[in-house]
Amino acid sequence: MTTFDEATAVTRRAEGLYDVLPDARFAIVAPGGTTPPAINGGALLATVMRAVLSESPLPHPVATSAHFLRVAQLAPAEVQVTWLKHGRTAATARGALVQDGKVILDTTMTVGTVPGPEATGADEAGPDEPGPGVPGSAAPGRPPAASDSAAGLLTWTGPPPGFPAIEDCVDLGKWRGTTAADGTDGYAAQVEVLMDPSTVGWRRDEPSGLPEMRGYFRLRDGQEPDPYVLALAVDGLPPVVFGLGATGWAPTVELTWHMRAVPCPGPLAVAARARHVSGGWFDEEAEVWDAAGCLVAQSRQLARVGRGRIRGPKVDAVVDGVVAVVTSAVAADGRVAADGTGLNGA
């Protein structure tokens, strides 16, 4: 059993009721240091998913909505599962992580069956060469699963975001917040995040001016992607608002993710961006592509901007209390993104 499997394990106590223990190995401390240690939201989500899927008549979490209500403590908790529908194509359950009688994380999951994987190993299309992922690229001769009509045979994929080669990426390393006060290694010690250099200027107080993050994501212990790892990966990169100079913990309020295909082994490529930031709220939408170039997961979350200082030279003006961030910025690698497009590719 891998570290991640252990840390997100559930123990059945009764039908629809599971004992769980938020695990310090996935604890996270905000870089700003202004918040108490918390457990990575993706790890908590994976825990709830394990409970629901252990009872599920269908294999894949096709649509998972999660509202993050409270900070989990490093203490025993339970997952309560209630099924709302059992259908042939889809079934739906509510899954709640409860601690001290309070809901920490409330989820609704619709399960079903998705196609894939397109490739059985990273050998066919290595991490350095993500497959084309282009429209119409579904392998002929491999009908998607769950095809119960002509509609099930329709396949289409939009163009992938541009990912640099993995060897050109910047290893985030074990960033601040990795190690708890008692010396225990937390979340950042479990995952390897290799970032597109154009999206890490914030590390040297030079945010790109664009709310975008791109990089590769994998577990350090070698665990290959599965639905639980996808739940971790969709929120696995630094908050996109770091690209606008925001700092500090950016707590997720709501996150919904869709599993679109079974991932093949190999590192996951993750691209995230925001479309709108105001009133302290920002959206972050992420796509996860597997090593064979297949779009395997999508997510969007609504989160709060961290309360730390606004950093970096890209803050253009402070007028009447409104910070306007210019986006006709020159990215760290010299590429000009006049309108915010072109770097994400989507």
Added chain:
Amino acid sequence: MTTFDEATAVTRRAEGLYDVLPDARFAIVAPGGTTPPAINGGALLATVMRAVLSESPLPHPVATSAHFLRVAQLAPAEVQVTWLKHGRTAATARGALVQDGKVILDTTMTVGTVPGPEATGADEAGPDEPGPGVPGSAAPGRPPAASDSAAGLLTWTGPPPGFPAIEDCVDLGKWRGTTAADGTDGYAAQVEVLMDPSTVGWRRDEPSGLPEMRGYFRLRDGQEPDPYVLALAVDGLPPVVFGLGATGWAPTVELTWHMRAVPCPGPLAVAARARHVSGGWFDEEAEVWDAAGCLVAQSRQLARVGRGRIRGPKVDAVVDGVVAVVTSAVAADGRVAADGTGLNGA
């Protein structure tokens, strides 16, 4: 009271319990004619939202997740509301539409406060000239609401999708499925949808080859946008897979939408697209911009491809049972979209 307000009204029976009646004026019959009449999902969602917001300590539905489980009947139903958290910045409730003891629509809503509106009327930036909606366009001197720290002052918006002028758009009219067997006018008689001509080729069996829809949306009775109208608008255009030749009712399985700003009066501009279609599933993500050029709502849904025939000349090949749809297609207006980008602008 407008038609939409009436059709989505709730009557309080007890704390957390509301009587509702799915309204035939928002019934929808699939163009393929293969499914029973159903109620527009957005109207059902608005009904549940009314019940939750009637008890809410905070004004705006910032994050609403909805799982559509069963088809609602034109018969009495109830909405059950359960609050999970009351916080200063956000509060969260579950709201379920229940009929005959079964959950029809299950939602989780996090409420809060969003900024806006940026303009108080369509006069300032008419429907024909959506405002710039460009990064940094927040009006100086109008600090966003809910600003409790420097973070609350950070504003940024991505570039808007390209919308044609409203007078160049195609009125979908009262399309098939508008009128029920008994002669009652349904959903399509209540809304006006004016489409970007490049996204309606499917109406003449010439789908564009791209899963994109763009258009303007408003209620025929003149009701101005509010949070409930936004819930209708995010799923207000035809299914994006019509652009790939799919036909028939494309039932929403899960839809999550975020309210990002209070809309000003005037028509809403809606842009929707898919990123991936396979296994009978497709995603549809929509942005809603108000008449002042502000991004007021975002959504993503997971839906099932309709079971009707695949139409149109853009079906390139059927190989081993896999329909591959070419996307290096010439759009209806002659623009070439070689890679699926360029038409959506995002």
